[in-house]
Amino acid sequence: MQLSARNNLKGKVVKLTPxxxxxxxxxxxxxxxxxxxxxxxxxxxxxxxxxxxEAYAIIKASNIMIAVD
Structure with missing residues (x-):
């Protein structure tokens, strides 16, 4: 698998809720x-x-916001 997104996280499916x-x-x-x-x-x-x-979470975001109270 090749793709341009740099943020990919390999893991294991632990729950599916259809x-x-x-x-x-x-x-x-x-x-x-x-x-x-x-x-x-x-x-x-x-x-x-x-x-x-096993599956990958592919994260493609242009913005990530951080907030505090």
């Missing part, structure tokens, strides 16, 4: 942190996602 249109995917990273993404149900099916399968 809905009528979207699926919530929880990906556990090697250090134990969890990344959560909402993707279309169709995409989850096409990727063959299932608990225990």
């Amino acid at each position: 809905g009528a249109v979207n699926t919530e995917v929880q990906l556990q990273l090697p250090g134990g942190d969890i990344v959560v993404s909402i993707i279309t149900k169709e995409s989850a099916e096409k990727l063959g996602l299932e608990v225990g399968k």
Whole structure:
């Protein structure tokens, strides 16, 4: 797999929550942190996602904001 996004995190799918249109995917990273993404149900099916399968979280963002109280 080659792509231009530099922020890609490899992990393991630990939970899938399918809905009528979207699926919530929880990906556990090697250090134990969890990344959560909402993707279309169709995409989850096409990727063959299932608990225990390795996958990548690809992060492509032009802005990241930080806030404090």
